Amino acid sequence: MxxxxxxxxxxxxxxxxxxxxxxxxxxxxxxxxxxxxxxxxxxxxxxxxxxxxxxxxxxxxxxxxxxxxxxxxxxxxxxxxxxxxxxxxxxxxxxxxxxxxxxxxxxxxxxxxxxxxxxxxxxxxxxxxxPIAVAYNVDGVDDLKLDAATIAGIFSGKITKWDDAKIAALNEGATLPDDRIIVVHRSDDSGTTQNFTEYLAANAADVWAKEASQTFPYQVGDAAKGTSGVAEAAKNAKNSITYIDESGIGTTGLKPAQLKVGDAFVKISAEGAASVVADSPLVEGREANDLAIQINRTDTQEGAWPLVLVSYxxxxxxxxxxxxxxxxxxxxxxxxxxxxxxxxxxxxxxxxxxxxxxxxxxxxxxxxx
Known part of the structure; x- marks a missing residue:
């Protein structure tokens, strides 16, 4: 689109x-x-x-x-x-x-x-x-690349260090610190969490062993309320990572990671988010005027950003x-x-x-x- x-x-x-x-x-x-x-x-x-x-x-x-x-x-x-x-x-x-x-x-x-x-x-x-950003605060890392399985490993607590082999393999030449990853997630019942976990469940089911949920399902990292809450928490925590609506990054200094979509790494964009929504059908079985969208989380078209939220x-x-x-x-x-x-x-x-x-x-x- x-x-x-x-x-x-x-x-x-x-x-x-x-x-x-x-x-x-x-x-x-x-x-x-x-x-x-x-x-x-x-x-x-x-x-x-x-x-x-x-x-x-x-x-x-x-x-x-x-x-x-x-x-x-x-x-x-x-x-x-x-x-x-x-x-x-x-x-x-x-x-x-x-x-x-x-x-x-x-x-x-x-x-x-x-x-x-x-x-x-x-x-x-x-x-x-x-688009939902996977945003990070790591000194010296300016262009982090991640795929769904690695994101799932980080947010489920299976990957705990920034220089883990799985992260390093996606970021050849980057200087990754030998430091613990500080995961920041939503504490409240969140539609952003629902969209984030839907994406991981659809693209990394072998790592993300939980169903999509509006409540963050793992006991890992730090919790904060609302978009502004996770933005502030990640901003103030060195070596942190969070998921956040892109509008919440603002002037925090957080950096959005690139996402592997198909065989290519994609930079976050509103255009990529919109193209995924355009390719997604309405949810079946709803009232005639209910326009809930079944987002295509596995969309791999060029430039697509399937980690997207549609807000109603x-x-x-x-x-x-x-x-x-x-x-x-x-x-x-x-x-x-x-x-x-x-x-x-x-x-x-x-x-x-x-x-x-x-x-x-x-x-x-x-x-x-």
Whole structure:
């Protein structure tokens, strides 16, 4: 997938008002382009609250700033407590929507949702695509290369030294220290952990002897909460390694390792993450407007980055409070639009939704009542 040119963040504010004016009348929005010379009134007011993915944190800040600038009577609160906390809060009714780096599980969908109208369910709508980095803090090592089996060995505690023969074999000529590897992993129920362990289970099953899980499954290393927590812990620990949404690296000084995909080593990129998502099907057996994606973790096309997360906004198909449903419908349509996606790409380093996926998300969001 070739990404579109990133639009200036300032354009988001104008585009936001225009997209939302269209949302208010529930018109078809498959084409999310806007005319900056057009005029639009601010039509949205009220408050909605979301809890969830810390990986989405920067993107949510960007989206909320844009939509509220265009609609000053609208108030959106988002607390990046983590994907698991977001889903639990949404299910219980403590949040109007959730951000989650993992779609709802079958057992979650089989239950009830406090905010939703009786006999209706929640839907998963993908809004944020980002590569997960295997990021390290090792002096003198600038271009670390790893494959899935070696990553699995490190994070399961089977490989404990930086100069281990398996790491050295992938990094010929590198000066690797004779020091203990400090593994840093998430302490909370995390969609990033779910995606990371899915990748290892799919590509290194002979080493990673655990099923994919939102809770880190091995008793190894140090634990920290949220994207910012693991970033800070790895930053402050010499000879550390962690897995983290790429947006969380920021100015920490952590370096992303190259990943062996097929026979080639690949540098982390939003384009590589987006191409994997484009090649992945929807999960079967879901409601018509549920767009959960079955990520192809073994994708080996040129430049692919299969260690990718797709993060969702989870909402009711029908809310008990119709006014709240209308606000959330409008917000998700806005978030899935090109201007908002490009702004998030600029601020968070994410991959904008493809035109095809964006149109599907907008259409699904329009069905929310």
């Amino acid at each position: 070739k990404l579109n040119r990133i639009a200036p963040l300032g354009a988001l504010l104008v585009a936001g008002a225009l997209v939302l004016a269209g949302c208010a009348s529930n018109e078809a929005a498959a084409d999310n382009s806007t005319d900056a010379s057009a005029s639009a009134s601010t039509t949205l007011s009220g408050t909605i609250n979301g809890i969830g993915s810390s990986a989405q944190g920067t993107a949510q800040q960007t989206w909320i700033a844009g939509i509220q600038s265009a609609n000053p009577s609208l108030n959106i609160n988002y607390d990046p407590q983590g994907s698991g906390a977001g889903r639990k809060s949404f299910i219980s009714g403590a949040a109007d929507f959730a951000g989650s780096d993992a779609a709802l599980k079958d057992e979650e969908l089989s239950g009830t949702f406090a905010m939703c109208a009786p006999d209706t369910k929640a839907i998963d709508l993908p809004v944020y695509i980002s 906004l989870i909402a009711c198909q029908q809310y008990q409070d119709a006014e709240k449903g209308a606000l959330i419908s409008s917000y998700i349509q806005y978030v899935a639009g090109d201007a908002a996606q490009q702004a998030a790409a600029q601020q968070a380093g994410s991959a904008p939704l493809s035109a095809e996926l964006s149109a599907k998300v907008v259409a699904a969001a329009q069905s929310i009542k």
